[in-house]
Amino acid sequence: MPAATRRTGRRGYAFLATAAALATAAALTAALPAQAHAGEGGDGHGRPSRYQDVQLLSFNDLHGNLEPPAGSSGRVTELQPDGTTKTVDAGGVEYLATHLRQARQGHPYSVTAAGGDMVGASPLLSGIFHDEPTIEALNKLKLDVTSVGNHEFDEGARELGRLQNGGCHPTDGCYTDKGFKGADFPYLAANVLDDRTRRPILAPYWVWQKKDVRIGFIGVTLKGTPGIVSADGVKGLTFKDEVETINKYAKVLQRQGVQSIVALIHEGGFPASGSYNYDCDSPGAGDGISGPITDIARNVTPAVDALVTGHTHAAYVCTVPDPSGRPRMVTSAASFGRLYTDTTLTYDRRTGDIARTAVKSANRVVTRDVPRAPDMTDLITRWNALAAPIGNRPVGYISADIDNTGTESPMGDLIADAQLAHGRRLDPKTALALMNPGGVRAGLTYAAKGAEGDGVVTYAEGFTVQPFANTVNLQDFTGAQLVQVLKEQVSGANAAAPKILQPSAGLTYTLDLTRSGADRVVTDSIRLNGAPIDPAATYRVATNSFLAGGGDGFPTLGQGTNDLVGSDDLAALSAYLTANSSAANPIAPPKTDRITIMR
Numbered sequence: 001m002p003a004a005t006r007r008t009g010r011r012g013y014a015f016l017a018t019a020a021a022l023a024t025a026a027a028l029t030a031a032l033p034a035q036a037h038a039g040e041g042g043d044g045h046g047r048p049s050r051y052q053d054v055q056l057l058s059f060n061d062l063h064g065n066l067e068p069p070a071g072s073s074g075r076v077t078e079l080q081p082d083g084t085t086k087t088v089d090a091g092g093v094e095y096l097a098t099h100l101r102q103a104r105q106g107h108p109y110s111v112t113a114a115g116g117d118m119v120g121a122s123p124l125l126s127g128i129f130h131d132e133p134t135i136e137a138l139n140k141l142k143l144d145v146t147s148v149g150n151h152e153f154d155e156g157a158r159e160l161g162r163l164q165n166g167g168c169h170p171t172d173g174c175y176t177d178k179g180f181k182g183a184d185f186p187y188l189a190a191n192v193l194d195d196r197t198r199r200p201i202l203a204p205y206w207v208w209q210k211k212d213v214r215i216g217f218i219g220v221t222l223k224g225t226p227g228i229v230s231a232d233g234v235k236g237l238t239f240k241d242e243v244e245t246i247n248k249y250a251k252v253l254q255r256q257g258v259q260s261i262v263a264l265i266h267e268g269g270f271p272a273s274g275s276y277n278y279d280c281d282s283p284g285a286g287d288g289i290s291g292p293i294t295d296i297a298r299n300v301t302p303a304v305d306a307l308v309t310g311h312t313h314a315a316y317v318c319t320v321p322d323p324s325g326r327p328r329m330v331t332s333a334a335s336f337g338r339l340y341t342d343t344t345l346t347y348d349r350r351t352g353d354i355a356r357t358a359v360k361s362a363n364r365v366v367t368r369d370v371p372r373a374p375d376m377t378d379l380i381t382r383w384n385a386l387a388a389p390i391g392n393r394p395v396g397y398i399s400a401d402i403d404n405t406g407t408e409s410p411m412g413d414l415i416a417d418a419q420l421a422h423g424r425r426l427d428p429k430t431a432l433a434l435m436n437p438g439g440v441r442a443g444l445t446y447a448a449k450g451a452e453g454d455g456v457v458t459y460a461e462g463f464t465v466q467p468f469a470n471t472v473n474l475q476d477f478t479g480a481q482l483v484q485v486l487k488e489q490v491s492g493a494n495a496a497a498p499k500i501l502q503p504s505a506g507l508t509y510t511l512d513l514t515r516s517g518a519d520r521v522v523t524d525s526i527r528l529n530g531a532p533i534d535p536a537a538t539y540r541v542a543t544n545s546f547l548a549g550g551g552d553g554f555p556t557l558g559q560g561t562n563d564l565v566g567s568d569d570l571a572a573l574s575a576y577l578t579a580n581s582s583a584a585n586p587i588a589p590p591k592t593d594r595i596t597i598m599r
Helices: 093-104 132-140 157-165 242-255 292-299 374-391 410-426 459-465 479-487 555-559 569-580
Strands: 023-027 051-059 075-079 085-089 110-114 145-147 192-194 205-210 213-221 237-239 261-266 306-309 315-321 327-333 339-348 360-365 394-397 430-435 456-458 471-478 507-512 521-528 538-544 561-568 595-598
Touching: 051 093, 051 213, 051 306, 051 327, 093 132, 093 339, 093 374, 110 261, 132 374, 145 213, 145 261, 205 242, 213 242, 213 339, 242 261, 242 292, 292 306, 292 315, 292 327, 306 339, 315 360, 327 339, 327 360, 374 459, 394 459, 394 569, 410 430, 410 471, 410 538, 410 561, 410 569, 456 459, 459 569, 471 479, 471 555, 471 569, 479 521, 479 538, 479 555, 561 569
Parallel strands: 051 110, 110 145, 213 261, 261 306, 306 327, 430 538, 507 595
Antiparallel strands: 023 360, 051 339, 075 085, 192 237, 205 213, 315 327, 339 360, 394 456, 471 538, 471 561, 507 521
16 A cells, blocks of 8 residues: 655545654753754755755544633643643633644644544534534644544444545535535554454555655544443454554555654543642653553564554653664643643654654643634634524533542533433332443533533533433342442443443442442442342443443443433433522532442
8 A cells, every 4th residue: 555645635545445841851861962953954065965854743532622722621630840830721622722833833744643532522512513523623723644542433333434535425514515525644553453344444654845855644543442432332343452553554554665754643641640740750761650551562563653642631751662662752731732741852863863862852731821823713603603502501500620630520420310211210120220431421520611600510511411412221230240330330341440430429439449340339338329239139220222232331331221211411410400400509519429439
């Protein structure tokens, strides 16, 4: 398969085809040789200099956040020189555009890449239009290339192909008289194979080229995508191992004479600190990061010069040794457009490769103290005009922020309570509800975003919290199965990175994090309305349809009986807020006292 190269204007990519106060800097061990000049000045004889600095700007997990995210989703934590921390408001595509455009100034060799989840789980402004506004914004940002992420499959492979190639939505049609042209940049999906053809559904790699400088990009998503996306979204697809796939296509690129390679990987790690400028190379290279990306980084071929990652919504700039023991840059820029990573790759014209010892990288905050990009303001205004009649409708009232942070979050509890109430309307025997934490995409903020007034919850805000259009499903489980479900939060697929289900009121238990595996859920502590769980009794349980299919590593939830499908989860939340709040009597944040956590 020939390498794709950077072109101006509309680009076609076949579907099913082949600080600075606000940045943290990390540099590998040495600088360029003293005689080398990384620029275009030449060697005095009309020839370009041996070394050429290439600026790589990257971000990940935008999730259609075009407007500045609200609450904790719109802030980053910054570590101060004295060891204290402060928060900084960040994000919004109007500001991201300004920051990226300013960053490119003075860098004739500059490429912008992303690590997946550009769309999916998006706020109403983008999500209600099947993320066409986000693709339009990314085109204006001059994004050059991105990997797919798991959320690119929320609506299935065909819809992903439409986002790539354009065309009206097959059900909802066109939203504007101009139609939808699709992405000007390639989505890379090297490890996502069509079961019929056994070939990648989108291009596996892409080559950026300017003059004689060429850098190849390979894009993959996490191989565990089928376990965290609805079955319909990944039907007919196989997700291959990340390392094997990257190593395979690195060889392909090398055979084409491309020696400088960057991997875009929608899988990530967990830094030891939540501060974006934490030094994760202290005390040694990569010591401050854990999680799946560390194993991937240690096994991806040394032919790959840098890894741009994502998925965990964490911020880090680390060096992790490659299989040959050489340090290699691994980066992630949090999520929602709050950060971008500025990396300098020094290209050696003699070898065609990156001078690894000269790689420098820093995460930079997308602050809101810069001018808004007018073209992005226009884009947001245009799409908001279409969304406003739906999004501005009030659905409830709150007395304070309801956050989605913590092992048990107020927002998670509120959603579970809403689903329990919906379940009981369908079947009065419904005993409890469980909500997956990954489905709680945001919290609710008391401060007004627009003209609705403080404490008013609009439909658009509810959509931002629950954008997946899952249904609320009822199933019967034995008490023994219910206990097993709770233990699956911390065992099996969730052993290394627990997924703590958000419980409805009345379900209580102890989570002992000093233990290991399934024992972390203390069986004797589990109570429903104060009574122990009877292993032989039958319990009617409400979950969303994703969990009801065994998603997120909860296979027992896929074994329920006597299924009943209710309304969509956003409708259930909206109805609960409307029925249980008013301007005079708003809902207060739940106390998050249903799970007792021992550390």
